[in-house]
Amino acid sequence: MVDKKSRGHINSDLEFKKKKHAREMKYQVLSFGLMIGLTIVAFLTVATDGVGSWFTIPFIILLAAIQVIFQLYYFMHMNxxxxxxxxxxxxxxxxxxxxxxxxxxxxxxx
Missing domain, CATH: 1.20.5 (Single alpha-helices involved in coiled-coils or other helix-helix interfaces)
Structure with a gap:
């Protein structure tokens, strides 16, 4: 039989885990949105004829590096x-x- 004190501890632990998972989900959704935005920026950079390849290639590599960091820290839980x-x-x-x-x-x- 579980007494009131341990039941309260279990409930508070459950609430803590729910808040932690909600916070992690918020970061993952935000990171996903940022990665979609970075991908759109990369496509627009390539589609724009006014920008030369001397800028486009390093810029896309920079955007790719930023996306790798987001992937590792938020989706692969490296944080x-x-x-x-x-x-x-x-x-x-x-x-x-x-x-x-x-x-x-x-x-x-x-």
């Missing part, structure tokens, strides 16, 4: 505790990829 090891491997991979691209660009254009 929560307990994801330190996957985050370390992910950031190490990004660092190695950056060094590799930098080396190729240096070799080709130097």
């Amino acid at each position: 929560q505790k307990g994801h330190e090891a996957p985050a370390l491997f992910l950031y190490s991979g990004v660092f190695v990829a950056f060094i590799t691209v930098l080396a190729f660009v240096t070799i080709i254009w130097w």
Whole structure:
């Protein structure tokens, strides 16, 4: 039999979890909307003939990097505790990829 004190604790814990899930859902919906907006901006940038490729390509790469950050932190839950090891491997991979691209660009254009 559950007494009133433990029932109150269970109810408060349930309310806390509901609020936490509602907040996470709000961030996911907001992030999804921002990613749709960034995608529309990227398409409009390409569709506009007034902007040269010297601006369009780096701008689209920047928008893609922003979308990757949103994907990792809000949809893949990398902002929560307990994801330190996957985050370390992910950031190490990004660092190695950056060094590799930098080396190729240096070799080709130097």
